[in-house]
Amino acid sequence: MSACAKEPGHSAVSSYTKRAWIILWKDLLIERRAKENANALLFFCLLLLFLFQFALGPDRERLAAAVPGLLWLGFILAGLLGLGRSFLGERENDCWEGLRLTPGDKSAIYLGKLAGNCVLMTAVEIILVVLFGVFYSVDLWTPAAPLALVLGLGTIGLAAVGTLFAAMTTQVRARELLFPVLLLPVQVPVLLATVSATQALLLGQPLADVAHWLKLLAGADLVYVTIGLLTFEFVLEG
Amino acid sequence: MNASTTPTLRIEGLAAGYGGFLVLRDLVLETRGRLTVILGPNGAGKTTLLQILATLLRPTAGSLSIGGADALREPERARALIGMVAHGSYVYEDLTARENLRFWETMRGGDAARGRLTAALAQVELDGVADERVRTFSAGMKRRLGLARVLLGQARVLLLDEPFTGLDRRGRKWVNEFLLGFKAAGGTAVVATHNFGGGLGVADRVAILGSGRLLMDRPATDLAPEELHRLYESLTDGAEQ
Numbered sequence: 494m495s496a497c498a499k500e501p502g503h504s505a506v507s508s509y510t511k512r513a514w515i516i517l518w519k520d521l522l523i524e525r526r527a528k529e530n531a532n533a534l535l536f537f538c539l540l541l542l543f544l545f546q547f548a549l550g551p552d553r554e555r556l557a558a559a560v561p562g563l564l565w566l567g568f569i570l571a572g573l574l575g576l577g578r579s580f581l582g583e584r585e586n587d588c589w590e591g592l593r594l595t596p597g598d599k600s601a602i603y604l605g606k607l608a609g610n611c612v613l614m615t616a617v618e619i620i621l622v623v624l625f626g627v628f629y630s631v632d633l634w635t636p637a638a639p640l641a642l643v644l645g646l647g648t649i650g651l652a653a654v655g656t657l658f659a660a661m662t663t664q665v666r667a668r669e670l671l672f673p674v675l676l677l678p679v680q681v682p683v684l685l686a687t688v689s690a691t692q693a694l695l696l697g698q699p700l701a702d703v704a705h706w707l708k709l710l711a712g713a714d715l716v717y718v719t720i721g722l723l724t725f726e727f728v729l730e731g
Numbered sequence: 732m733n734a735s736t737t738p739t740l741r742i743e744g745l746a747a748g749y750g751g752f753l754v755l756r757d758l759v760l761e762t763r764g765r766l767t768v769i770l771g772p773n774g775a776g777k778t779t780l781l782q783i784l785a786t787l788l789r790p791t792a793g794s795l796s797i798g799g800a801d802a803l804r805e806p807e808r809a810r811a812l813i814g815m816v817a818h819g820s821y822v823y824e825d826l827t828a829r830e831n832l833r834f835w836e837t838m839r840g841g842d843a844a845r846g847r848l849t850a851a852l853a854q855v856e857l858d859g860v861a862d863e864r865v866r867t868f869s870a871g872m873k874r875r876l877g878l879a880r881v882l883l884g885q886a887r888v889l890l891l892d893e894p895f896t897g898l899d900r901r902g903r904k905w906v907n908e909f910l911l912g913f914k915a916a917g918g919t920a921v922v923a924t925h926n927f928g929g930g931l932g933v934a935d936r937v938a939i940l941g942s943g944r945l946l947m948d949r950p951a952t953d954l955a956p957e958e959l960h961r962l963y964e965s966l967t968d969g970a971e972q
Contacts, residue, residue, distance in 0.1 A: 508840045515837040523825045526864075586819030586873075590787055594810050595838040 509601045516605025521612060523582060530575050534617050537574060541567045541621075542628050556629050561691035564625060565684060568644075569651070569677075571617045576655030577672045579610055580663035589663075593729055603656060603725035607718070610652040618644055636694040643694065643703070646710035647687035653717035654679050660728045679717075686710045737764040737917040738798030738812050738887050740784065745793030747779055754779045755943045758793070766910055766920045768930045768951075771940035772967050777923035778818075780940065781892045784921060785815045797888055814886025818893060820877030824866040828857050828876050831865060835880045847883065855879040855909075870897035871905075878909055889913055889920040895929030903929040927960070941967040 545563050583589040626633040658675045662668040690706040745758040754776045771777045782788040786806035795802040802809035829848050836843040852858040855875040895903050911933050922930045938948040946966040
């Protein structure tokens with residue numbers, strides 16, 4: 494095949510990648526400057542830790558047993574706050590309309606938004622994990638590498654659906670109510686797999702023992718991201 | 732942009748509504764290489780009409796053709812020709828003027844080289860504040876930044892929704908000069924406004940929209956300002972200007 498014949502396809506891929514990248518760049522730059530989500534989420538994480546401490550008391554064994562669930566409860570609650578706001582900025586100054594008018598595959602917008610949400614959630618998760626380790630004296634460092642894999646896969650699953658549903662509900666008046674109502678039921682497989690895998694890893698089991706949960710997570714991620722990419726254009730066009 | 736590539740914008744039998752309530756009905760309009768100003772009171776359906784022309788909203792009946800493309804069947808083809816500056820001008824407040832242009836030009840698949848962005852900002856007289864956040868800009872500066880985005884995108888059909896709102900005399904004069912330049916370069920422009928203070932002096936055609944219908948569509952040269960005021964008052968029953 495000649496270089497000329499290859500060029501249009503290559504150019505389309507390059508343009509798609511650039512558009513996804515510029516969305517990520519824009520979202521992270523605005524977040525760095527405005528710090529609206531980051532500050533609120535950091536404060537929210539601290540509040541959660543205090544609430545869990547009050548709810549469970551000083552019993553270390555009870556705390557250790559509850560840590561996987563609490564950890565993911567924290568991620569989900571922080572995710573609900575952060576993800577739900579990911580398209581609100583597009584409503585300001587009619588930017589949503591501007592995005593609709595841009596040519597090309599609209600799934601690039603979804604991909605860029607998803608990447609931005611993953612970065613933000615990962616930052617929140619790192620802070621929460623560190624705080625959990627410090628506050629509850631739980632050894633999260635020994636299984637750090639396999640735990641990072643579980644967190645990564647779980648984050649993609651949560652952000653993939655959250656980004657799509659945030660776009661769907663951003664124009665709806667009751668979005669704060671509708672967003673969690675839509676998101677949480679769809680997250681059941683991800684929650685089941687992540688909490689179970691996290692619990693096993695914290696009990697010192699090897700990564701091979703949670704392979705079935707990792708497969709479930711990877712499968713869910715693949716399905717969620719694919720659905721997001723395929724349906725985002727219809728969501729954007731309303 | 733030259734006269735041979737000047738796109739025609741044509742609507743026939745257009746109707747649109749929300750939840751069974753008709754906002755626009757039986758609209759017919761054709762324009763090519765001209766500036767058409769659509770005057771109408773609040774709630775006349777001007778924004779709905781512009782959103783349909785921009786392919787952002789589907790009409791319930793009728794046809795829309797932009798540059799020979801059926802814009803209802805192939806909105807992507809039509810969108811490649813369109814530059815829209817809506818109420819909000821599509822600007823991100825926490826980005827600088829240059830960053831905003833970089834973002835939209837990359838999204839368009841165009842060349843977002845720094846020199847090009849600076850040149851576009853110079854054309855709208857914003858090069859001196861290129862690296863300042865848009866949050867600090869006045870309404871007029873945001874409007875000009877929206878127009879710089881249109882310039883970069885080399886749009887051939889320009890749709891402006893209330894471009895004179897919030898602008899002082901100098902700002903209105905600037906937008907008028909921009910429209911003259913756009914028209915001279917072979918572009919087709921449609922401006923929707925409720926404001927007699929801008930656009931009419933450089934318009935080729937003036938249409939009056941009221942209660943969802945085009946009540947009048949005449950060459951601007953046929954209309955003296957006093958006659959236009961009188962017609963507007965009588966056709967729209969003295970609705971708010």
